[in-house]
Amino acid sequence: MASSIEWTNKTWNPTTGCTHISKECDFCYAETETYRKMHNPNMEKYKLGFDVVVEHPYTLKEPHNWLKPSTVFVNSMSDLFHKDISLDFIKQVFQVMNDTPQHTYQVLTKRHDILEKYSDQLNWTDNIWMGVSVGNQIATRRIKSLVKCGAKHKFLSIEPFIEEITEIDLKGIDWVIVGGESGSNAVRPMKKEWVLKIKEKCSEQKVDFFFKQWGKTRNNPNPNDPTINKAHRYYSKGGSMLDGKVYWSNPSVKDDSIPVVNLFGDEYLIMDELDDLITIWELKSYLPFADKELFNNLKEDIRINGLNDPIIFVTTPSGQKLVIEGHTRLMALKALNKQQVSTKELKQNFNNLDEIKLWMVKNQLTRRNLSNLEKIRLAFLSKPTIEKLAKENLSKAGRAFSKKSFENRGEEIDKVDTYAEIAKIANVGRTTVVKYSQILSNGSQTIIDSLNKGNMSIGSAHASLKQEKETVEKKEIIRQEVRQIESQQSDNIMILNSIDEGKQKISDGDIDVLMIFNETDKLNILKKNTKVKIGVIYLTKL
Numbered sequence: 235m236a237s238s239i240e241w242t243n244k245t246w247n248p249t250t251g252c253t254h255i256s257k258e259c260d261f262c263y264a265e266t267e268t269y270r271k272m273h274n275p276n277m278e279k280y281k282l283g284f285d286v287v288v289e290h291p292y293t294l295k296e297p298h299n300w301l302k303p304s305t306v307f308v309n310s311m312s313d314l315f316h317k318d319i320s321l322d323f324i325k326q327v328f329q330v331m332n333d334t335p336q337h338t339y340q341v342l343t344k345r346h347d348i349l350e351k352y353s354d355q356l357n358w359t360d361n362i363w364m365g366v367s368v369g370n371q372i373a374t375r376r377i378k379s380l381v382k383c384g385a386k387h388k389f390l391s392i393e394p395f396i397e398e399i400t401e402i403d404l405k406g407i408d409w410v411i412v413g414g415e416s417g418s419n420a421v422r423p424m425k426k427e428w429v430l431k432i433k434e435k436c437s438e439q440k441v442d443f444f445f446k447q448w449g450k451t452r453n454n455p456n457p458n459d460p461t462i463n464k465a466h467r468y469y470s471k472g473g474s475m476l477d478g479k480v481y482w483s484n485p486s487v488k489d490d491s492i493p494v495v496n497l498f499g500d501e502y503l504i505m506d507e508l509d510d511l512i513t514i515w516e517l518k519s520y521l522p523f524a525d526k527e528l529f530n531n532l533k534e535d536i537r538i539n540g541l542n543d544p545i546i547f548v549t550t551p552s553g554q555k556l557v558i559e560g561h562t563r564l565m566a567l568k569a570l571n572k573q574q575v576s577t578k579e580l581k582q583n584f585n586n587l588d589e590i591k592l593w594m595v596k597n598q599l600t601r602r603n604l605s606n607l608e609k610i611r612l613a614f615l616s617k618p619t620i621e622k623l624a625k626e627n628l629s630k631a632g633r634a635f636s637k638k639s640f641e642n643r644g645e646e647i648d649k650v651d652t653y654a655e656i657a658k659i660a661n662v663g664r665t666t667v668v669k670y671s672q673i674l675s676n677g678s679q680t681i682i683d684s685l686n687k688g689n690m691s692i693g694s695a696h697a698s699l700k701q702e703k704e705t706v707e708k709k710e711i712i713r714q715e716v717r718q719i720e721s722q723q724s725d726n727i728m729i730l731n732s733i734d735e736g737k738q739k740i741s742d743g744d745i746d747v748l749m750i751f752n753e754t755d756k757l758n759i760l761k762k763n764t765k766v767k768i769g770v771i772y773l774t775k776l
Contacts, residue, residue, distance in 0.1 A: 240446050240470055241411055241484050242307040242340055248294060248327050249312040249319055250279055251287035255344055258369035258394060261419045264311045280311075287318035294330050303336040305487050315345040321352055332359045338486050342367060342391055346379035353383040363409075363486050365389040370397035381406035387486065392432060393446060395424040399432065404439040409485050414449025416471040423453040429476060442483040448472030460515050465523060467505045467515075468492075495554055498586050508568055509575045511547060511555045518561045520591050520615065521598060533566040541567065544578040546597075548590070555579075558590055559597055588619045596659060606662050607685070607692060610670050613660035617652055624650035669696040678702055726767045736769045745769035 239245070252264060268284040271277040279290055297306065308314060308331075314324060331339045342365045343349055349364070358364075364385035366376040369392060380388050387408050392399070394415030404410065412432055414424035429445065436443040447470035448454040451462055459473035460466050461480065468480045480503065484490040493504040495512060506513040524532065546559035557564055558580065567575055584590050595616050599609055653671065657664040673685060673695050681702070685695040728745055730736050736748040748769045 239307060239310065240474070240482065241444055241486070242305050244300070244304045244306045245310040246293070246296060246306050246308050246339075247279070247290070247311045248330075249287060249289050249309055249314065249316070249323070251282065251284055251318075252312050252316060253285065253287075256369075256373065257396060258344070258367055258373065260422075261394075261415060261417050263417055266417065268311060287312065287316050289319060289323045291323075291326070294326055297330055297334045297337055300334075300337065303338075305338045306340065308339050308341045313343050313345055314341055315343040315348040315352070317345070317348065321355065324352060325356065328356050328362075331362055332357050335359065335361050337361060339363065340365065340389070340486060344373075344376070346376035349383055350379040353385075356384065358384040358386060360386055363387040363389055365391055365409075365411075367391045367393070368399070368402075369394050371399050371401070374399060374402050377403065377407070389486070394420070394422065394449065395428060396422040398425070398428045402432070402435060404435055404441045407439075407441055409442040409444065409483075410436050411444045411446055413446035413470075414453055414472060416447065416449040420449055424449060426455050426476075433476070433481070442485045443481050444483050445474060445476045445481040446470055447474050460519070463519070465519070467503065495550060495556065496552060497550060497556070500587075506557075506561075506564060506568060508564055509573060509577075511545060511557050511564065511575060511577065513557045513561055513564065516587060517556075517558060517590060517594065520594060521561075521612075524562045529562065529566065532562065533569055536563070536566050536572070537570055541572075541576045544576040546578050546580050548580050548582070548584065558594055586623075588623050591619050592616055592623075592659075599659065599661070606660075606666065607670075607688075609660040610656070610662060610667060610692070611686075613656045614667075614670065614674075616659060617656060620650065620652050620655045624652075666692055669693070672696060672699065676703075728767070728769050730769050730771050733771060736771060739769050 250268065252262070254260070254262065262284075265284045268280050271280040272283050274280075279288070279293075282288060308327070313319075314327060331337075338361050340363045344367045346366050349366070362385055364380060364383055365388065366373075366380045368374055368376060368390050377390065380390075388406060389409035389411065390404075390407055391411045391413075393411060393413035395412055396415060410432060412429055414420075415422050433443050433445070435441075448459075449472045451457070451472050454462065454473045456473070456475065456478070459475045461468045461470060461475050462473040463469060468474050468482065474480055474482075480492060482490065482492060493507065493512075494501050495504055495514065496502075497514075502514040502516060504512045505515050505518050541563060543560065543563070545557055545564055547555040547557050550556050555577070564575070582593070584593070595612060598612055604612065651664075653667045654664050657667045660667070669692050673681060673692070676699055677685075677695065681690070681695050681698050684690045685692065690698070728739065730739065730748075733748070733750075736745070739745045740748060745767045747766055748771070750771045
């Protein structure tokens with residue numbers, strides 16, 4: 235079956251089931267997946283659960299039926315060298331791999347002792363990559379057995395990387411995969427310094443290095459890593475970038491090159507390739523992605539009616555066609571396996587990527603019938619771009635800012651009126667843009683959500699800011715009064731936080747009476763009665 239594992243493209247499971255043998259197994263994804271599948275009537279091979287190791291002879295035919303040469307991870311849901319799997323069946327699996335040289339097979343085990351024991355009795359053809367899991371220092375003992383085995387290609391899977399590995403010898407190893415622990419139960423974060431040590435060791439010993447994932451977003455030292463987003467070509471759990479770069483070196487595949495394009499002196503990862511078109515993340519993600527329903531509707535419309543609006547591109551200095559309009563349509567075409575694409579070249583000179591972004595926003599505003607709020611929301615995406623261009627004293631989207639904005643005064647440049655520029659793009663008044671900005675900066679999530687849902691206008695949402703501010707100030711005054719009363723209260727008065735707390739205090743005998751007030755000044759009345767122990771709750775309905 236097709237695989238979501240980043241370093242392979244198919245999985246083949248001639249056996250199922252396994253048992254834990256090390257700390258690396260504590261949160262085994264294969265175990266979780268087995269329990270998810272075991273009650274599915276269409277997945278009968280998992281019905282006995284994870285703790286029962288089962289050989290499935292009928293699966294041995296599968297690789298012979300695959301039409302395209304594939305890179306195959308063998309036993310993603312088990313361990314081929316488990317003690318409960320017979321040598322005879324392992325030989326049968328190897329025979330299938332020997333008989334299908336068009337495929338490349340990756341076998342991974344934690345049972346290095348059984349691998350070493352059986353190695354001489356197996357036929358290690360060139361299309362078999364053998365690996366061992368090495369998630370902590372003690373697991374490095376498995377490497378010696380791997381190096382001794384008869385496999386012509388050997389790799390390490392340092393995943394989940396749960397403890398620092400201070401010493402490791404990669405002599406005889408061709409490839410190292412590193413990844414942090416993922417899954418809902420994963421609680422053992424991988425540290426960046428551990429990864430860099432392994433990367434440096436690979437560099438020293440000329441071993442291919444594959445950094446798979448951080449495992450959890452919270453473990454990624456870069457919260458802005460774009461590969462955290464599932465729409466990114468190099469998405470992995472928690473992100474896959476290490477110091478801003480993707481390291482997906484994979485010698486087990488024919489071509490492991492990472493496609494890039496050079497633009498304005500910088501290198502960018504290519505996200506999509508269709509026909510002779512390419513996209514990059516910085517432009518593809520600049521405008522909001524279409525939601526799932528809208529995307530599916532677009533895809534269905536293209537399937538029935540074809541592509542009405544052409545994909546707009548600019549030609550790069552290297553001759554590549556970079557998409558600047560129609561990213562969603564391109565993704566729909568890819569999903570439909572359409573090869574012939576209607577395109578249109580924009581013959582306009584851009585000095586940098588930010589100018590392209592501004593053009594994209596303006597183009598969207600001319601193409602779509604939008605409300606003022608939608609126009610401002612779209613134009614507001616340009617705010618950091620406008621500020622950046624102003625700082626660099628460059629032209630904006632092929633048209634200069636006002637002379638005053640760019641007038642040099644010594645080494646200083648006057649600050650551009652960002653709100654005025656956004657207002658021009660959206661074709662609305664500057665005041666409206668300023669109000670929108672203030673709502674985003676100072677409004678509560680309730681106000682922002684109400685605005686975005688169309689339940690409030692920009693004007694009414696902005697007016698609500700003043701009411702919210704007054705409410706916050708009034709609540710703070712009451713809090714200060716309550717704190718003052720608490721510091722001066724009689725021994726018989728206890729200020730509580732809730733009715734439930736009051737009930738408990740009465741039950742425990744700490745107070746005799748529970749009273750609820752809306753105003754703080756009534757406490758002076760209570761102080762006259764010092765014999766009764768009173769619990770007080772203040773309700774501030776603002």
